[in-house]
Amino acid sequence: MFDPRISIIDDRLSTIDRVIAVVSGKGGVGKSVIASTLALLLAKEGFKVGLLDVDFTSPTTHVVLNASGLQPIEDKGIVPPEIHGIKYMSLVFYLGNTISPLRGTELTNILLEILAYTCWGRLDILIIDMPPGISDLMLDMLKYVKRAGYLIVTTPSKMSFETVRKLIMLLKGLGAQIIGVVENMLMSGSTEYIRREVEALRERYLGGIHYDTSLEESLGNVEELLKTGFALELKSILQNIIM
Amino acid sequence: MAEAIISAVSEVADKENFKEVKSVLVLVGELQQVDREVLKFAITQLRPDKLAKTRFIIRVVRASFTCKACGHKWPFRESVLQDWVKEAIHFVPEVAHAYIRCPVCGSPDFEISGGRGVWIAGIRGER
Numbered sequence: 624m625f626d627p628r629i630s631i632i633d634d635r636l637s638t639i640d641r642v643i644a645v646v647s648g649k650g651g652v653g654k655s656v657i658a659s660t661l662a663l664l665l666a667k668e669g670f671k672v673g674l675l676d677v678d679f680t681s682p683t684t685h686v687v688l689n690a691s692g693l694q695p696i697e698d699k700g701i702v703p704p705e706i707h708g709i710k711y712m713s714l715v716f717y718l719g720n721t722i723s724p725l726r727g728t729e730l731t732n733i734l735l736e737i738l739a740y741t742c743w744g745r746l747d748i749l750i751i752d753m754p755p756g757i758s759d760l761m762l763d764m765l766k767y768v769k770r771a772g773y774l775i776v777t778t779p780s781k782m783s784f785e786t787v788r789k790l791i792m793l794l795k796g797l798g799a800q801i802i803g804v805v806e807n808m809l810m811s812g813s814t815e816y817i818r819r820e821v822e823a824l825r826e827r828y829l830g831g832i833h834y835d836t837s838l839e840e841s842l843g844n845v846e847e848l849l850k851t852g853f854a855l856e857l858k859s860i861l862q863n864i865i866m
Numbered sequence: 867m868a869e870a871i872i873s874a875v876s877e878v879a880d881k882e883n884f885k886e887v888k889s890v891l892v893l894v895g896e897l898q899q900v901d902r903e904v905l906k907f908a909i910t911q912l913r914p915d916k917l918a919k920t921r922f923i924i925r926v927v928r929a930s931f932t933c934k935a936c937g938h939k940w941p942f943r944e945s946v947l948q949d950w951v952k953e954a955i956h957f958v959p960e961v962a963h964a965y966i967r968c969p970v971c972g973s974p975d976f977e978i979s980g981g982r983g984v985w986i987a988g989i990r991g992e993r
Contacts, residue, residue, distance in 0.1 A: 624893075624985045627867075627874035634873060699869070701957060714961070717954035721964035724974050726934075729960045732983065736958050739870055 628739035632767055635700075635739060639673070639746040642771040643802065643864070644764055648786020650755040652776050653807040656838065658752035659687035660854050661774075663845060664861055666708035670747040673703065676713035677764075678754040679733050680725055685715045689843040700742040707845050712741055727759040734763050748865070756786075757793050765797055772800040774829075774864060779806060779813040784820055791824055802864060803827030805857075808834045830860035867900065867984055868908035874986055875917065884991030889921040891988040895981040896929035896942055897959040899952060929981025931966070935973035942966075942981065959983065 636642065645658040655678065662674040676684040685691070688711065693704040695716055703712040714723070714733065725733070743749060751771065754760055764771060773794055777787045787804065794801050806817045809831040821828040832853055841847035848854055871892055879887050894900050902924045909922050929942035947955070947965065954961045959982045963974050 624987050625874065625878075627870040627984055627986055630874035630877050631870040634869075695957075697957070714958065717958055717961045718964050722974070723961070723964040725960060725963055726975075726977075729963065729978075733958055733960045736960075740867070740957075 626735070628735045629767070632735070632738045635741065635743070636749075636768065636770075639743055639749045641748045641865075642751065642768055643748060643774050644751040644753050644768070644771045645774045645776060646753045646761065646790060647755050647776040647783070648757070648788075648790045649783050652755075652778050652783055653832075654755070654776050655683045655752050656687055656842070656853070657774075657776055657805065657807065657832075657857065658750050659684045660848060660857055661861070661864070662709045662750045663688075663707055663849060664854065664858050665748055665750075665865070667849070668861075671710075671745060672708070673710040673712070673743050673746045673749040675737070675741075675749060675751045676715070677734065677737075677751055677760055679714050679730055679760075680723055681754070682713050682715045682718075684711075684752050685713055687842050687848070688845065690715075695741075698742070700740045701737075702742050702744075710743060710746065712737065730759050731763050734760060735767070738767060757790055761790075761793075765794075765799055770800075772802045774802045775804045775826075776807055777804060777817060778808045779810065779817055781816070784817055788820070788824070791826060801826055803829040805829050805860065805864075806831040808832070810834055827863070829863040830856070832856040832860075867898075868905060868912050871909060871922075871984065871986065872913055872917065875920070875989060876914065878986075878989050879916070879991060882989075882991060883993055884989075886992045887917055887920045888990040888992060889923060889988075890986060890990075892922060892924045893927050893985040893987050894924060895927050895959065895983050897955060897962060897978065897982045898984065899956045900926075900984075902926060925987075927981045930979050931962075931968075931976045932979040933968035933971060933973055934975045934977055936968060936971040938968055938970040939979065940969055 835853040
């Protein structure tokens with residue numbers, strides 16, 4: 624017995640030039656806002672962009688994009704709806720506000736289902752918002768989307784970087800492509816700790832983004848979001864990410 | 867789904883050096899709520915020449931759940947679900963966890979113990 628979904632994943636992703644998975648060792652570091660804003664910035668720059676929310680039990684990118692009332696359509700697979708110039712796919716389309724407690728095997732099955740049946744069409748870049756940590760879905764990504772590049776997000780906290788260090792070691796050990804590390808939520812007085820640690824691991828420190836008190840208020844309002852200091856700083860390190 | 871089946875069968879046929887693939891047994895989980903005839907038709911439309919004579923046998927496997935909290939086992943009864951929930955489960959069967967609860971203890975922590983997804987259970991070919 625074998626699962627035919629696995630045979631079609633590479634085919635489905637073959638129309639996408641580049642896959643960037645936004646990851647971190649811990650939750651609450653700003654992965655989803657960075658993934659969503661990155662997709663928005665790229666779309667604004669004229670790239671054909673897709674955004675896939677793989678944080679199946681706690682998806683939040685729809686909050687950032689204010690993606691309510693959207694539905695994928697079925698046409699030889701699942702065709703993701705478009706919002707703000709982004710082809711967008713999230714389990715929230717099928718879950719609404721219900722809670723979805725899921726164990727590892729189920730998470731794997733959902734990922735396979737979405738990878739096998741989502742018809743992205745031609746894309747320059749697909750951004751994937753990953754759940755935190757190095758458990759099932761991270762291992763599945765490494766197994767089924769071998770060409771993904773990993774954009775790692777940390778805060779200036781030593782605790783956050785402690786988990787990122789393990790993530791980097793895992794990715795390096797498996798030969799995955801690490802794009803670099805973004806330091807989010809920099810506070811005044813933050814030290815060079817993260818940069819030093821990243822460079823000691825021989826990875827790229829892509830830049831820092833300061834803690835922005837206006838960010839929370841702008842979530843769900845894309846025009847306001849793109850005017851925040853957060854978005855401007857992310858834009859200034861965009862070249863480091865996509866080159 | 868038809869594309870995935872064809873792609874997987876072609877891959878196996880190449881690997882096994884089959885000159886001809888005689889038949890393929892496909893198991894479709896009840897949770898997927900796929901019409902057998904529609905799937906058969908889609909396969910017929912999409913199959914490449916080398917699978918033109920292949921007989922695709924499609925069997926539906928009844929879906930069942932096992933509660934991880936209390937151990938109760940029960941069958942899937944799509945008729946009790948609203949249409950939009952059925953559609954959501956059709957696209958991503960694991961979404962069932964958001965809408966179905968164990969009828970004994972009410973837990974959402976259950977296992978889909980059978981009848982999810984699509985499986986290729988056998989391929990008969992000639993070298």
